[in-house]
Amino acid sequence: MGVLNRLFKPKKQTRSFSVSSESTFDAMLSDNYMKLSDNPEVKMAVHKTADLVSNMTVHLMKNTDKGDKRINNALSRKIDIEPCMNMTRKGWIYKIVSDMLLYGDGNSICHIGMDYENDLIDNLTPLPMQAVTYEDNKKYGYLINLDDTKYKPEEVVHFVMNPDPNVPYLGTGYRVALKDLTRNLKQASNTKNTFMSGKYMPSLIVKVDSLTAELASEEGRNAVFNKYLESSEAGKPWIVPAELIEVEQVKPLSLQDIAINESVEIDKRTVAGLLGVPAFFVGVGDFNKEEYNNFVQTTIMSMANIISQTLTRDILYSPEMYFRMNPRSLYSYNITELTASGGSMVQMNAMRRNELRDWVGLDPDEEMEELIVLENYIPQDLLGDQNKLKGGE
Numbered sequence: 571m572g573v574l575n576r577l578f579k580p581k582k583q584t585r586s587f588s589v590s591s592e593s594t595f596d597a598m599l600s601d602n603y604m605k606l607s608d609n610p611e612v613k614m615a616v617h618k619t620a621d622l623v624s625n626m627t628v629h630l631m632k633n634t635d636k637g638d639k640r641i642n643n644a645l646s647r648k649i650d651i652e653p654c655m656n657m658t659r660k661g662w663i664y665k666i667v668s669d670m671l672l673y674g675d676g677n678s679i680c681h682i683g684m685d686y687e688n689d690l691i692d693n694l695t696p697l698p699m700q701a702v703t704y705e706d707n708k709k710y711g712y713l714i715n716l717d718d719t720k721y722k723p724e725e726v727v728h729f730v731m732n733p734d735p736n737v738p739y740l741g742t743g744y745r746v747a748l749k750d751l752t753r754n755l756k757q758a759s760n761t762k763n764t765f766m767s768g769k770y771m772p773s774l775i776v777k778v779d780s781l782t783a784e785l786a787s788e789e790g791r792n793a794v795f796n797k798y799l800e801s802s803e804a805g806k807p808w809i810v811p812a813e814l815i816e817v818e819q820v821k822p823l824s825l826q827d828i829a830i831n832e833s834v835e836i837d838k839r840t841v842a843g844l845l846g847v848p849a850f851f852v853g854v855g856d857f858n859k860e861e862y863n864n865f866v867q868t869t870i871m872s873m874a875n876i877i878s879q880t881l882t883r884d885i886l887y888s889p890e891m892y893f894r895m896n897p898r899s900l901y902s903y904n905i906t907e908l909t910a911s912g913g914s915m916v917q918m919n920a921m922r923r924n925e926l927r928d929w930v931g932l933d934p935d936e937e938m939e940e941l942i943v944l945e946n947y948i949p950q951d952l953l954g955d956q957n958k959l960k961g962g963e
Contacts, residue, residue, distance in 0.1 A: 606745060626874055628878070670741060912926035
């Protein structure tokens with residue numbers, strides 16, 4: 571892969587197309603529409619996914635005859651610690667994931683900046699996806715446009731989620747699918763706010779034997795209230811003419827009565843299902859450990875595979891090396907479970923005790939570097955050499 575920073579002019583016979591930016595998309599909708607980035611449920615789901623993926627360390631791996639091993643060098647540090655100037659790996663990956671899920675409509679693009687003097691990668695700079703468009707090009711497949719700048723695919727790292735069936739090198743997001751759901755949630759929020767204000771929930775209904783014209787205006791109703799019902803002291807009883815006024819106390823409707831909670835919960839679960847997060851992330855239901863761990867194994871690992879495979883394709887030359895993201899620290903388990911599983915591996919001679927100490931956050935101990943093994947854990951070809959099997963010894 572050649573990495574070039576120079577710009578060039580494409581041929582005139584080109585066709586431009588783009589994924590609608592958020593501002594353009596919002597302009598086509600009614601005032602009742604809320605931007606996806608402002609919707610609380612969407613924002614919670616996207617944040618949780620991006621936060622967890624960005625917590626995963628990025629390992630540079632190499633194939634060997636004895637299995638794949640982690641490599642620590644300048645390239646692995648660049649990607650895992652400082653992929654871009656003024657950004658950490660967590661912030662960088664958070665930007666990539668949130669772009670794919672929300673702002674970039676299934677796409678996130680980083681420009682590859684080169685340090686040509688040392689022949690090293692300088693920065694992998696994320697592009698503002700709302701300003702990016704794409705252009706067909708016969709020679710290069712497609713070009714990426716940012717303002718007046720054009721990039722070839724080999725000049726960028728292009729992360730793609732849910733490939734478009736008609737344009738497979740572009741991703742697709744959830745904007746269209748979430749449009750009606752977010753509108754419903756916005757309307758439900760407005761209804762709840764108006765309902766809870768108490769404007770339409772009077773605690774008393776007063777029937778007055780009076781002329782219709784007298785009660786038709788607010789001034790007339792206030793006049794009747796001031797004449798018969800107004801009191802200067804709290805708790806003071808009302809004295810009203812017999813058979814002229816009837817006072818009835820009513821129980822106001824609740825959100826349960828108008829069934830708004832059930833519809834909101836259904837919409838929230840649908841939003842969670844579309845974005846692949848557990849429903850309790852958007853405020854529905856309680857935390858479930860098995861559901862959370864399944865979320866890590868599916869949605870989080872899917873995002874991690876997109877990032878690691880794209881980095882491997884666009885950055886690495888060596889066919890023996892690849893990037894991998896480590897999810898072990900994301901799973902939900904307590905220190906007892908860690909100690910039990912690690913202790914079993916120590917007993918089977920599959921782990922050093924210092925590795926187990928690292929699992930539970932303890933510093934290494936010089937006396938715990940050696941491998942230990944129980945008496946019966948020996949190679950199969952040495953089974954007959956056990957002293958207890960040799961009679962008289």
